[in-house]
Amino acid sequence: MAYLKVERDDQVVQITITRQEKLNAMNLAVMDEFISILDGLEKDSSRVIIITGDGTKAFSAGADIEYMSSIGPSDAEKYALRGHEVLNKIEKLEKPVIAAVNGYALGGGCELALSCDLRFASPNAYLGQPEVTLGICPGWGGTQRLLRIIGPARAKDLIFSGRKITAEEAFSMGLINKIFSSENLISETRSYAKTISKNSSFAIGVSKMLVNKGTDANLDTGLKLEIYSWAVCFSTKDREERMRKFVEKKL
Structure with a gap:
């Protein structure tokens, strides 16, 4: 992989965008690598995925503006479709995905974070949808996921103004789940991910689907749908074993 680094620590996988010179912006090559990695993660033994950006300046500055400045409507549609393919895969992955946001998460970078299940940030994080300042609307799901997470009024505020918000403001409106110091962001995110990895992967996957569908x-x-899914959980050996250990006071 030229732009994405994959690290495995037991059942936790960390994907890092490594385009510091472009503030970890996502061009077509980055998206192709994401598709390849995510396809593999759908089938492997990993339980939790962390997505972050290399360095402390940017999680991801979003789409590649240099590329976008030279294309027309047809290529723009293809670019947006590819972006949607990546972010939809993240959202529908049957494993929790955590965005560790250090620095800028703007435009497509904010949309990448929105597609994740949880968002942790450092105090120097800035999030926003500044597309209107460039004459376009959000194109990688920002208009839809943002309103579902923080509500339509706040979503319109961020999208219409194009302003960047701090991690504290993002936390206050429910866009960010937790704030950790810059030096501890990854270690704390890994620790949280390992806590999740101890739980039933099947039950978590079903729960993720239920929350997403319930939106x-x-x-x-x-x-x-919840009743049906609850009943299906009782067909797994994992449920049987976990409940047996609980009853025997071994869990």
Whole structure:
């Protein structure tokens, strides 16, 4: 991989974007590498995925503006489709994905973080959707995921103004889950990921699906899907073993 570094620590996988000279912006080559890695992670034994950017300046400055400045509507649509393919894969992965945001997460970088299940940040993180300052709207899911996470009024504020917000403001509106010091961001994120990895991967995968589906389903539909999924969990040996250990006070 030329732009993504993959590190494995037991059942936790960390993916790092390594384009510091471009503030870890995501061009087509980066997205191709993401697709390849994510395809492999769908089938391997990993339990939790961490996505971060190399260095402390940027998680990801987003899409490659130099590339976008030279294309027309047709190529722009293809670029957006590729971006959606990557971020949809992250969102639908049956494993928790945590964004560790150190520095700028702007435009497509913010949208990358939005596609993750949890977002941890350092105090020097800045998030935003500044696309309108460049004459475009968010194109990698920002208009849809942002409103689902922080609500339509706050989403419109960030999108219409194009302003960057601090980690503290992002935390206050529920866009960021936790804030850690810059030097401890990765170690704390890894520690949290290892805590998750001790739990049932099947149950977590089902729970992730239920929350994601529930975002768009009415309450009655969501509850029926939950009942079905709850029952399916009782068919697994993992559930049987965990409950046996609990009853025997071994868990």
